[in-house]
Amino acid sequence: MKARILPDETLRKLAAQHGTPLYVYSAAVIRERVRELGGFDRIRYAQKANAHPEVLRLLRSLGVVVDAVSAGEVRQALAAGYQPSEIVYTADLFDRRALEELRRHPLPVNLGSDFMIEQYAELREKSGGPRDILLRINPGFGHGHARKVNTGGETSKHGIWFEQLRDCVQRAVRCGLRVHGLHLHIGSGTDFDHLVRVCQAMEQLCMVAEEAGAHIEVLSGGGGLPIPYRMGEPRLDLVRYKAAWMETRQRIAQRLGRTITLEVEPGRYLVAESGLLLTEVRGVKQSGSVRYAIVDAGFHNLIRPAMYGAYHQISALGQTERTATRPTVVAGPRCESGDVFTVDTLGHLLPQALPDLTCGDLLCIHDTGAYGASMASTYNAQPLAAEVLVDG
Ligand SMILES: Cc1ncc(COP(=O)(O)O)c(C=O)c1O
Incomplete structure (x- = not known):
């Protein structure tokens, strides 16, 4: 599982303060990437x-x-x-x-x-x-x-x-x-x-x-x-x-x-790993063999999976390496079948290992500091997600 850029407690506070979906960026990661170059x-x-x-x-x-x-x-x-x-x-x-x-x-x-x-x-x-x-x-x-x-x-x-x-x-x-x-x-x-x-x-x-x-x-x-x-x-x-x-x-x-x-x-190299998209699970449902977690972020917030089949690892706040998981498809609220974050490059579902989720759980979509908010739209008359840069 990918390490989160900030402690879960901080992420929870930010979600409570600004609502979700929420882009969170870490200044420390950006500084480190600049230093490396x-x-x-x-x-x-x-x-x-x-x-x-x-x-x-x-x-x-x-x-x-x-x-x-x-x-x-x-x-x-x-x-x-x-x-x-x-x-x-x-x-x-x-x-x-x-x-x-x-x-x-x-x-x-x-x-x-x-x-x-x-x-x-x-x-x-x-x-x-x-x-x-x-x-x-x-x-x-x-x-x-x-x-x-x-x-x-x-x-x-x-x-x-x-x-x-x-x-x-x-x-x-x-x-x-x-x-x-x-x-x-x-x-x-x-x-x-x-x-x-x-x-x-x-x-x-x-x-x-x-x-x-x-x-x-x-x-x-x-x-x-x-x-x-x-x-x-x-x-x-x-x-x-x-x-x-x-x-x-x-x-x-x-x-x-x-x-x-x-x-x-570079664009991606400097900022991608500095950011994550925090999103709230609004419900979980089973359709045949597929378990869906439906979240409040959609492809209007992060288009890369729907557009390129890009992979972004997803983890739940509180999840650790020892947490029991089950294959879960994470999908957004937009009125589009393609509004799914866990797909391969051909658009086929690619479930990720997530804990048993319930309404209110918070998920992190990792490495979304690049081509996330900057490619967002207001499709379905949705507002843009807030963005927060955390420094120190
Ligand atoms: C001219 C130019 N420079 C730099 C970049 C940045 O690419 P990347 O974010 O993959 O480093 C792009 C991306 O499209 C580009 O078109």
């Missing part, structure tokens, strides 16, 4: 994972800068105290709200589609903004914990196709822009053969870009650092992960004869 020149937090203002403020206090993917995220970062120069706007398009926001707050951009080059040049001419841009490249292959989050290869909409890089750099130069960095976000997983491919691709792409007129001084290895959602899953070997990127940076710096800044851009 020391060694990179910059940690850029992908705030899509969790943009709670207190989470952003905490990360800023730890020297972590941010990646924003929409006008709304730019505004969240600014509201949390980030300076425009500490925010990079990364996207595969500029929608009209993003253009408006960038007009108001010229900030660095990371362009994931070729057509954005001329659009950014036009924006910059009218409203100013950095001349240096990053290009997000799709190297032709990818990786991801589920098909829907694979961020490379031709089935991914993300990034500039690698064969167009030379042309894109030349187009940027013609527009008066300077490509000063490349970004590859293609999910690294714990698969080091894949990481080696990513690093090799980065080196080759830097050389192509440089020949075409870029002046590479920043490398961004993107995010995608995994966390062990299941008990017994290995943790990412950070020593190996860092070494692969540091060696890549070193080779590129030598070939280009200049200092290169190395960025990493």
Whole structure:
């Protein structure tokens, strides 16, 4: 069973104070993850994972800068105290709200589609903004914990196709822009053969870009650092992960004869394990052979199981390793058959070992600090869950 991020007593108090469903985050876990990533020149937090203002403020206090993917995220970062120069706007398009926001707050951009080059040049001419841009490249292959989050290869909409890089750099130069960095976000997983491919691709792409007129001084290895959602899953070997990127940076710096800044851009890694979703059991029922615990959190609070078949371990407050358990399906209150937290990637029920539950028991859905509250909706006219960051 996963250890809970806070004592049961604290969680009970928080549930009584704020009601359920309730997202609870631990600042201590976030601090520890930031510390672990020391060694990179910059940690850029992908705030899509969790943009709670207190989470952003905490990360800023730890020297972590941010990646924003929409006008709304730019505004969240600014509201949390980030300076425009500490925010990079990364996207595969500029929608009209993003253009408006960038007009108001010229900030660095990371362009994931070729057509954005001329659009950014036009924006910059009218409203100013950095001349240096990053290009997000799709190297032709990818990786991801589920098909829907694979961020490379031709089935991914993300990034500039690698064969167009030379042309894109030349187009940027013609527009008066300077490509000063490349970004590859293609999910690294714990698969080091894949990481080696990513690093090799980065080196080759830097050389192509440089020949075409870029002046590479920043490398961004993107995010995608995994966390062990299941008990017994290995943790990412950070020593190996860092070494692969540091060696890549070193080779590129030598070939280009200049200092290169190395960025990493995790979302999940920094916050997923800091959070849990507290939910109250409202009743238990048996349908044939299946035992259902129906809880007050639904897929409008946490969409990952319904959307990707993502696994989140669930435990009951008071449950210990010695507690007798029975296979239980945990389902939410929404008027949708798919509103179930315990499913596999094909959507089949995957019961979890839970004690005999009754109405009023509290369950923790673990590792929900990333892509939990930030992907929530108000479907079925439900309010968003409250979120609490506990520090100390
Ligand atoms: C450009 C970019 N950077 C970083 C991330 C963060 O990924 P993760 O939370 O898996 O680290 C994403 C995720 O979609 C992304 O698109």
